[in-house]
Amino acid sequence: MKLVIIDYGAGNIQSIKFAIQRLGFEAVLSHDAEEIRQADKVIFPGVGEASSAMAKLRDTGLDKLIPTLKQPVLGICLGMQLMCSSSEEGNTTGLGIFDLDVVKFPNTVKVPQIGWNQITELQSDLFKGVPEKSYIYLVHSFYAPKGEDTIAESDYALPYSAALQKDNFYGVQFHPEKSSEVGSTILENFLKVI
């Protein structure tokens, strides 16, 4: 299986690479359109600020490429947020795959949310073998509200999308690569089951 991690200069890719290695797979880092298009599966990572990450995607034309991909694509953290219609962070448009507007948590809670929270209402093979209320690790100030593409929820100030899916596109707000055994099961599901 050919696995590509989209490399567009945003965030900590090393941890994802290691997590995939621990599962016995190898991933290639690439920003080359042809190489990404030919991959069996694609991981779209992202840590940092939304509008500058979108600018990097536009500079390389990846903003046009990603929504046209046909193979399973997994967006992680900011990657998932960028797959939505827009983000309040830096007031940027997104890739428009999920019809949701990403907004900031209210200041009734500490922002960013940092730490381990639970996922519920699990509705996809991505969560095969993962019990309801499992703990996953998150670090984020902005969130995608619940919508028709929501396949897992979490609760911080309010229930929000912890994971999304539409056709071949998957997104997780949490970091599976940092979420202990639960996270590695979810990554393994993406690699083997989906």
Add this chain to the structure above:
Amino acid sequence: MLTKRIIPCLDIKDGRTVKGVNFVDLRDAGDPVELAAIYAQEGADELVFLDISATEEKRKTLAELVYHVAETINIPFTVGGGISSVEDVDILLKNGADKVSINSSAVKRPELINELVAKFGSQCIVVAIDAKQIDGQWIVHLVGGKVPTEMDLFEWAKEVEQRGAGEILFTSMDHDGTKNGFANEALAKLSDLVNIPIIASGGAGTIPHFTDSFKDGKADAALAASVFHFKEIEIKDLKNELKEEGIPVRI
């Protein structure tokens, strides 16, 4: 529900853990990677590596260590100690650190916080603050708490938040090493003052101390070193007791 985090801290020098640790099942007591893996397995929510080496050559050793830790463990970790530039942070994050913590360098040049946040995002920038009380006022200290500044803890914490830091790691030098409990009054005041997570550090000696840091100190996470290294407190026991006290923890 977001849970309260338990964070063992490992002091590192030249790529090795400094303080003696009392793990009989450890093949190499000085190997931070092996110790980190054990803590991850025992239920630690996060780890902090504090590097106390000074020279450039040793910094390379730290980057290598970070790489091996990231390769091995599947929970987040923060690296701190002597970080003073965007380049320092870039190297550590590229090698797999999830967050970095800065301390003296931020006090000396507060703009560094803004620069790091702009380049890497708030989520990976922790500002560590060491403080102790002098005539009733909490004063920020440098060089591991040895050198007093003229800055007030609470004013500095507010500024740190405004400059975009994602988290504050507050160590009370009055409590550190005493094993008499955390600085809960100051912690609670900090937690009410700023709207970013606060990690409590300094003073852990017993399980109830952790309970108090969350209940009275309103901390979001609690960090400790020796009670874990010397197995005075097992993370599993700690979390079970916290749960019984009604504190949300990941078990």
